[in-house]
Amino acid sequence: MLTDYHNHLERGTLTLEYLKQFTDQAKQKGIEHFGISEHAYHFYQTKNILSNPWVDERRFYDMDDYVKLFQQAWDANIDVKMSIEMDYTPGKHKEMEQFIKSYDFDYVIGSIHWVEDFGIDLGEFKHEWDRRDLKETYSKYFDQVVTLAESNLFDIVGHLDLVKIFNYIPNDEEFLMEQYERATTALANSKTCVEISTAGLRKYVGQLYPDPRLLNLCYKKGIPIVLSSDAHIPEDVGKDFDQAIALAKSVGYSKLMTFNKGERKEVSLG
Template identity: 85%
Template sequence: MLTDYHNHLERGTLSLQYLKQFTDQATAKGIEHFGISEHAYHFYQTKNILSNPWVDARRYYDMEDYKSLFHQAWDNGIDVKMSIEMDYTPGKHEEMAEFIRGYDFDYVIGSIHWVGDFGIDLGEFKHEWELRDIKETYKGYFDQVVTLAQSNLFDIIGHLDLVKIFNYVPTDEQFLLEQYERATTALANSKTCVEISTAGLRKPVGKLYPDPRLLKLCYQKGVPIVLSSDAHVPDDVGRDFDEAIALARSVGYTSLMTFEKGERKEVTLGK
């Protein structure tokens, strides 16, 4: 079987017509388990969790409208999972837990896009990479991977090494492997799955998330995986999944995890 659990409607509308473009593409690609996971920061209900000028300018959805869209889809026989991608925010564990408990999500993705006030994957902040210490940023990023896992709030961690998006990578190999080691140990001691995301192939780094060495450690420590495209337009659903499947198999994976109403089930990895 195949999953594509990380997808966004933000470039279109919260409408059944637009949602169906995504689900139709998933069906055409043979993806049996498909979900939408809109960014939590778009919703008014998350203002007490993550708030800064960049985020607040993009907060324009209400969770009631989001829920209603999924109920419309289910009433029309469309099989789509309801999820959210939440920016993991240190110091806001209680607020994140309260938000997650408030909705009947099939699964919840936790992702790291901010290291302090630095939006690591945002074009508007790209110049900051030249001004900051790369190792310091990486350590801050992987500090959050560890505490995200330890929080046990999330079913999946999104794009595990997103920090490499603009191809700024520490040249100190030992340092990098130390970050991978502590991150995967924390993930192995949590309920959190790792996604193999094809989105990195469409970014400046031009590589899958996560790095093969990082994924190999996940496999060795028994961390389950899902496949995701992080599609922001329908045509990107399931894109480059042949490469994601090849990477999964190359480190030893033969199964995926699926989710429904918070319950997980292991299935055989498709071709």
């Protein structure tokens, strides 16, 4: 079986017609477990969690409309999971928990896109990589991975090593492995699964998330996985899954985790 749990409607509309383009593509790709996980910062209800000039310009959805869309899909017998991708925000655990519990999500993805005021994956901030200390940025990023895991608020951590997106990667192998070790130890002690995401293949770095060394530690520590494409257009659903499956199997994985209203079940990796 296959999953694709990380997908976005933000480049289109919150309509059944647009959603169906994604679910139809998933069906064509043989993906049995498919979900939409829109960015939480788009919704008015998350202003008390994450707010900065970049985010606030892009806050244009209401959660009521989002929930209604999924209800329409289920009424039409469309099998799609309702999720959210939330920017993990240090110091906002109570607010994040309150938001998550307010909706009947099938699962929740927690991701790190911000290191303090630095949008690490945004083109508008790319120049900052040359102005900041690389190891310090990596340390602060993985600090958040650890506390994200320790919060136990999330079912899946999105693109675990997104910090490499622009190919700014420390040459210090020992330093990198230290970050991977502490991140995976925290994840192993939580309920959080890790996604193998093909999105990195479409980014500047040109690599899957996570790095094979990082995924190998996940496997050794018993951290479950899902597969995700992080599609922002229907055509990218399930894209390059052959590479994701090969990576998963190369480190030893033979099962994927699936979600349904917070319930989880392992299935064989197809």
